[in-house]
Amino acid sequence: MNYIQFKHCGLNVALDVLSGKWKPIILYHLFHQEEIRFTELWRIIPKVAKKVLLEHLKQMEMHELIIREERSVFPPEVYYKISEKGRALGPALTALELWANEHAEEEVKALQAKRRCSV
C-alpha cells in the first residue's frame, strides 16, 4: 500500500471549482495571455454560446480564479486576467494534462477529433 498525500475535502473543492465544460480552455487562454478581452475570448473558443461563456466566467470570478476589469470607454470594454489564486492552480493543471496525455491518449485524440479542443 503506497501512502499518498491527497485527502478528499480539498480535492472535492478543487474539482467543484474546475467543473464546467469550457473552464479548461478559458484557463488555458488566461494562463497564456496577460489579459484578454471578452469579445476576443468568445471569438477564439469554438461553439460556445455567449450566455454560457459569461456564466462560466462569472463562476470563475466568484471563485476568485480570474479578475474582471471594465474599462470606462465607450462602448465599455471588458477584460479578464488570471488571479494569483488561479495561477496557483498551474502545477495541478499541468499534472492532470500530463496524466491524460500519458494514460488516456485515446480519449484525448477523440476529443480533438470532435474539435472540442485544439491543443
Next chain:
Amino acid sequence: MNYIQFKHCGLNVALDVLSGKWKPIILYHLFHQEEIRFTELWRIIPKVAKKVLLEHLKQMEMHELIIREERSVFPPEVYYKISEKGRALGPALTALELWANEHAEEEVKALQAKRRCSV
C-alpha cells in the same frame, strides 16, 4: 506572462474522468487500501445511495481507474482496487488537494462542516 505546460484537451479529459460527487472520496479510500469490498465502501461513505455509488464505480471502471473483482463465494463478494492508470493520478490529485488547502481554505472548512467529507 509565465509559460505553463498544461494545454486543455488533456485537462478536459482528466476533469471529465474525475467528475462525480463521490469520486474524490472513493479514490481516497482506494488509494489507502489494497482492496475494498463494495459493502464496506458503501458503509464508510456517508449519505451515498447504493445506486449512485454503483454508478460512480461503474464509470470509474469504464475509465479504467479501478478494477472490479467478483469472488465466487456464496453470496458473491465484490471487491474494488485502484488500477495502475488510477494510481498514476496521485500527483495531480495531491496537487489539487494542496491548492485547495492553501488557497480555498474557507470552502474546504465549509464542506467539512456540512459533513460531506471528513479528512
